[in-house]
Amino acid sequence: MKNRARRTVLFGTLVASLLIAAVTAAVSQGKTDAQAAPAAQEVTGSIKLAGWTSGGSTEGVLLKQVLAGFAKKYPKIKVTYTALDPYQQNMLAQFAARKPPDVFYVDSNDFPDWAKQGLLEPLGPYIAKYKFSTKPFYPRLLNAFRYKSKLYGFPKGFSPLSMQVNTAMLSRAGVRAPTTWAQLRSVAQRMKAANIPAGGRPICLQPEWPRMLAFVYQNGGSLLNASKTRATVNTPAVREAVNFYIGLINDGLAGTQQQLGAGWCGEALGKEKAAIIFEGNWVMPFMAEQFPSVNYRVNRMVRNKQPATLSFTVSYSIAKASKNKAAAWTLLTYLTGKQGMGTWTSKGLELPSRKDVKLRVPGRTAFIQDAAVGRAWQFAPGFSKVMTVANNELTAVIEGKQTVNGMLAKVQEAANEALR
């Protein structure tokens, strides 16, 4: 009798362990996403998603596709997307009313202030609980959403600045696309001598720090030190870079978009008033739609002491005041997961911030290459006033009403005040 019982127990244990092994194996097949979020059956609820992508645009259509994919996988979670315009103003009002959306965009430049004021939910606990892997994200982009060493969002994509050149014009002038500052200058000089483009300038430069800062980084300078405790604006590296940038404009080798009669440099390229511009991948759909006959190429950003560029990135984050954080986390991991991001970036309007999402759209190799040296466009909390000062001083310098040193001193002062 006892023997039989023992055999039953042994047999039962064997079967059980086989079952467990089988289930574990099956589960670990879909390891990447399924394990990172609560199982599809557990989470229910209605959550709100907000961003500035307008519903009717091409991006809006893509977003709808992504959300449709989400609904198929998690049918019990209902997601409503609202587009807010102007975004920051409306989001802040909702935060103040303690009724924010559950998941929403956070621009890397807004991130320090929003994180500091406690509006965002730290993601660390969820990463641990659901064993989510953040390895596929490009580290530079992911770190843009760390505040005081806590992570508050995952980048949903990114757009680096590269260089776009009008190939026809360059070949007419007999020059090759530049790769360094020195080459940029000499190429522009040759083009200007040959009066190419007619009625414009060889280069279009936007007179604002969101473009000029890339050049500062290329010269080894920066506005803040690495730990963001001190301003390093008034330093030789920065001064040199600014002088180079403005020098191009002053010497007639470059023009601002306003001087070239355009709303931005992409338009100048399209209207053939400039041959070399520095913009992000958003310029590609624009050119395809508005100026399809212009032949241009995307090249890597120029370099000086080191290769560097700016990466504009936006995260999906969860509101601290969200009432259904489990559902929000599920949506977040899907949107920034392999499948969701794959759909979102399928038209190349934004580049994937995950290494495991392959870009199926051609012509963006230079952007992807530049991503490795791209720095996030962000500073420290309280820096919006510093940027106002910096951009206004820059326009003064370009108009000849302020010196470069004067500007750098003012920006340094404002930066130090903000850091206090």
Add this chain to the structure above:
Amino acid sequence: MAIAVAEKRRDSLGSAKVREAFVGYAFVILPLAFFFLFFIFPMVYAIYISRYDWGVLGPIDSIGFQNYRELYEDDLFLRGLRNVLVYTAFVVPGQMALGLLAAVVVNQKIHGRPFFRAAFYFPSLASSAAIVAIFIYLLNVNGLLNAILGTNITFFSDSDTALPSIMGLVIWTTSGTVMLFYLASLQSIPTDVYEAAAIDGSGPWRTFWKITFPLLKPGHFFVLVISIIGCLKVFDQMYIVSGGTGGPNYSTLTVVLYMYQTAISDLRWGYAATMGVVLFAVIFGLTLVQRLLFGRAEVS
């Protein structure tokens, strides 16, 4: 019959007064509730939070009058204040002069008066966004105005011309409304005055300056008060033209725009409230000064 009615009225005189007061309050209760809820309360709230370091989610620190001290030395605020005062100093006389001119013109015995009246009022009908859109187009570096003048001025992107361009656009837009107010005042001047002036042999120019202009005093006062308040609160045009930055070179930075930036981008609501309180004090003070200088009480 009349005596009986009069007696009846005299008997209940006391309670009639109470009843009237009660009805009076009943009639105004809804409007007053609105004003209290959406104007008075927010104003009190702003004054309250101006003494705090106040963030999106509430008070961070109680700091007394430190915000006011910081404001006193804030370069950007002082610029914004200077810009808005300069703006007001040009726009108010500009729209008054243009509006008065249009009113006098339209008041003449000419053919097609309704046409001219509509023409001058037309810009006032459009929204600030539409007007700015039209002017961005016209004042573009390759646009109509540059073509006519033969120049290459980037009107809205040059710090010397950005604010004046906005001033011009606003004067053009609001002169129509001012015209209508002056028209109303012009109507109330009796014709005998003009006949007397004509008999005295006064020419049209002299008649206008010595007689018409002074008689328009109530109109001037009303227009002056409304215009100054409107100019000091200006926001839309600067916001749209500069994209919210107040550029180029701080030329379109007004107090309200800076206050808006401080609240929305810097998230310092206590400090933003401080600016609003100071601006309100400036507007209030100026209005009071005008009342004292020009006498006439508005409550008649």
Add this chain to the structure above:
Amino acid sequence: MVDKEAAPHVASIERLARGEDPAAGAPVGEIPGRGAGHTATKLLVYALLLALALLYFVPFVWSVSTSLKTIPESVQGFDLIPDNPTLEAYDEVLTEFNFARYAANSAFMATSVTLLNLFLCSLGGYAFARLRFPGREVLFMAVLATLMIPDQLRFVPVFQILSDFPHTSWNLDFPSVHYNLIGTYWGFILIQAVLATNLFLMRQYFLTIPKDFEEAAKLDGAGYFKTYWRVMLPLAGPALAAVTILTFQGMWNDFFWSLVILQNPDVYSLTVGLSSFIGQYKTLWPQLMAASVISIVPITVLFVAAQRYFIAGVTAAGVKG
């Protein structure tokens, strides 16, 4: 009951009905005693007038002209007449960019706010003008003082009030109903339901109506509300017309509060739609001009149709200080 012929306020409506222009008033007219050179002066005056009027019209004419062009043509030169006039830009703006929806939204909100203002401001204006209650003058001054408060100062508390303030910020139990008026028409309509300028206008107008009418109504035994409704309101025609047009125009063109409250693109007004269009597509000139024209046309039609009433209203309401 009342000798309507004697009442100047009603008389102006009668005159309007007869086709006379009540705002014609007392034009300066010809100055007697001038002889030769008279026609020359007149021609000069007309020429100047026409030039000035042209100055006012030109930007709009240009916008309409541009809106009928294609993008390449719009950057090419300054022909007033388009080569191949096309309504493509309008079509695109109305459908793809949703301006038809925005126009409908603007119309709905402007109408609702106007109706509310007409009722509440006439009621309040009558009370401030004619009914005696303690604190009346002080309260009226306070109402006028609210005109000096910048919108940007009020916007956060107003926003909080509209989105369930008692619960979210004060943790009160009352009212027990949760509400959120942000992103809806009603939030916008609510905060504009009473405008201080309208209240002021109505009060000023009621002040100029002779007291005989009310006395007569009282003798007939009418109560306060009936007096207001049956006697004073009809007499206030021009002022009501002024309120209607000023309010409708104000709401049609409102920018800041539409920006703050109507966060949902489904309920966007034309101004918000236009502003966001400028931000994104500033240099699509034909489309931008088409959008601007769309936002201006309805209000223009309203003005042209109701011009007389409006001017009569502003005149009669007595902008006399």
